[in-house]
Amino acid sequence: MASNLLEGPIPQEIESLMSLRDFDLSHNKLSGPIPTQIGNLSDLISLILANNNLSGRIPLQICDLSLGNLDLSHNFITGDIPSELLNLSYSIKIDLSHNLLQGAIPSQFGSLTHLSILDLSWNNLTGMIPEFPFSVENLNLSINSLRGPIPDGLLHFAPETFAGNKDLCGSIQGFLPCPSSPTVNQERNSKVRHDLHVIIMVPSLLFFVSTSALVIFILFRQYRAQALKSDPSPTKNGDLFSIWNFDGKIAFEDIIKATGDFDMKYCIGTGGYGSVYRAVLPSGKIVALKKLHRLEAEQPTYDTSFRNEIQFLTEIRHKNIVKLHGFCLHNRCMFLIYEYMENGSLFYALSIDEESMELDWTKRVNIVKGVAHALSYMHHDCNPPIVHRDISSSNVLLNWKWEAFISDFGTARLLDPDSSNRTVIVGTYGYIAPEHSYSLVVTEKCDVYSFGVLTLEILMGKHPGELLSTLSSSSPSSVQNVMLNEILDPRLSPPRSRKMAGDIAFVAVIAFTCLRAKPKARPTMKLVSQEFLHIKSPISMPLHEMSLIELKNHKMFMCDESHR
Incomplete structure (x- = not known):
């Protein structure tokens, strides 16, 4: 039941599902504490409650289960980490990151010999890092309030593993050395003669070295603070x-x-x-x-x-x-x-009823136009062309005027005219062009297809996956008599003016044209952008008389090789 809009608490009646093995409620809006009744699910091996609004402490009853996967990340869980988690001796992954956990890391984690992933980052954990006698493959203790030396058994991890713990020390890049000397450590580990002078001198030497290191550290901090203070920076009050x-x-x-x-x-x-x-x-x-x-x-x-x-x-x-x-x-x-984008992502705006009501038909048409103009710029005004590769409602942001902005260029790619442009499949499921899945060749037409999916999503108020499957089937007779008004977002009133109805029909025709199976049959984004500058309704009739099949087969663009 992951990735929905479920709200409220997890019901206590969950304990009735005695044969439940995998329980995934992640990416919802669930709130309240984790019910202790989950501890009665003796067959449970995977519990994933990540990305919700759950609060309260981690129930001790969970620790009695034989969980291989425990993911409670991205919630508001408080309290300390129960030492009873050592009972999860067969766990492979434990993720408690992005919560409000406090206290020390239980030393009993050393008993979890099968653990490969342990993520305790983004909490307020305190105290020293305990020894981990087993070999955990992926460890994340960053962004906490941990202090003291980083154990020798963990020095092989990258500095990011411990980042954001300002009071940690150790021989890892980015951290201050601990207030001790390698010479002292060698003295401590070597065979010491049972001599009164040695017994007296070692503490003295330790005191001298520790004091010297502390003085050097304090002087360094003072020097660094003075250097920053004396730097005339315009950032404090300027741009x-x-x-x-x-x-x-x-x-x-x-x-x-x-x-x-x-x-x-x-x-x-x-x-x-x-x-x-x-x-x-x-x-x-x-x-x-x-x-x-x-x-x-x-x-x-x-x-x-x-x-x-x-x-x-x-x-x-x-x-x-x-x-x-x-x-x-x-x-x-x-x-x-x-x-800063005051209205967040388009996905969020379409998912929440109150937000979606703010997106009237005029705003939605303008959002489609804005995305089209941006893609046209990337494909035709940049040299070499830029393909975004992940156009989706999550990557379209809205400002306070509900204007659209394309974001997240992490997977964008320059099109090399001297290359095959073959690449691994990236993007969001449900928006990826079908030809990219089997050819692995990325072109501008991949973005055009994603734009078509996004456009239908804006009109319908939800992802058009089911509609696309029906339209692409060998027998689309099931939608032969489906009219355009039947698929429009029911949360909005039908458009009142004839012009707005014509604009919506125009947008629908563009969407279906961009979704054509053959890439060469799709229009370029430059052509789409130009058409949006002078919207002309392709069909002069009411929305309830426009069938989807007619819109899908409408000859708005005569696309050929020259439009690639």
Whole structure:
């Protein structure tokens, strides 16, 4: 039941499903505590409740299950991590990230010998990191309040594993060395003679080295603070982005302050890439900050996508493409700074009834036009052409005037005229052009197809997957008598004016034309953009008299090889 709009608490009656093995309620809007009755599901091996609004503590009853996968991430769960989790001796993955957990990491985690993924990031965990005698493959303890030395058994992990814990120390890049000396460690590990002088001198030496290291550390901090203080930076009261690419450290400090060191109260959205925050800068400008969670990605492709987005958005400018104000490539974290979009994503606006009512027919037609103009710019005004490869309602953002902006260029690609442009399949399921699935060749027509899906989604208020399957079937007679007005978003009143009805019919014809099976039969986005500059209704009749088959077969564009 994942990825729906389920609300309210998880019912206690769930305990009646005694044979349940996999329970996935992730990506909903569930609230309240996790019911203790889940502990009665003795056959349960996978519990996924991620990306909800669940609160309260982790029920101890869960610890009595033989779970192989426990994912409670991206909620508002409080309290400490139960030490009883050691009972999950056969667990492969435990993800408690992005919650409000406090206290120390239980040392009993060392008993989980089968664990391959442990993610405790983005909480408020305190204390020292316990020893992990087993070999966990993927570990994430970042963005907490942990302190003390990083255990020797964990020094092989990347620095990002521990980033955001300012009081940790160890021989890992980006962290201060712990207040001890290698010489002392060698002395401590060597065979010591049972001599009174040695017994007295070792504590003295330890005290001397520790004190010296502490003094050096304090002097270093004072020097660094003075250097930052004496730097005449215009970012404190001026335009942050005027020096954004020249002094990342100052920008980084401003962002840390504006987001409360990435406090969850500033978080306005999450995804596979990381989290998005709303930040008010010293100049008063409101921006959106997308922070990359590289360890969550578990693959270097996310880092590549991050840098790919920087490359494209710093080079292209269009009124319907989201503006990149700046970026930070700090060793502690990496983030992008965009102009703030008050109304969020188009997907969100269409999913929520109250928001969808704000999107009247005029706004929806304008959103389609805005996306078309932006894609036309990317395909025909950029040299070489840029293909987005992931046009979807989640990647279209809306400002306070409900104007559309294409975002997320992490998978965008330049079309090389001297290359086959073969690539792996990327994009959002349900928007990917069918030919890309078998040819693996990306062209502008892949974006054209995705645009067609998006356009129907805007008219219908939901993804048109079922309609597309019916229309593409060998016997589309089932929709022979389906009229255009029957598929329009029922939450909106039918268009009152004849002109608006004609505009909607025009948009529908364009959508069906962009969804043609053969790429060469689809129009170019330049042609679509030009047609939108002078909308002419293709059919002069009421919406309830326009059948989908007639619209699908309408000869608006005569597409051929010259339009590729």
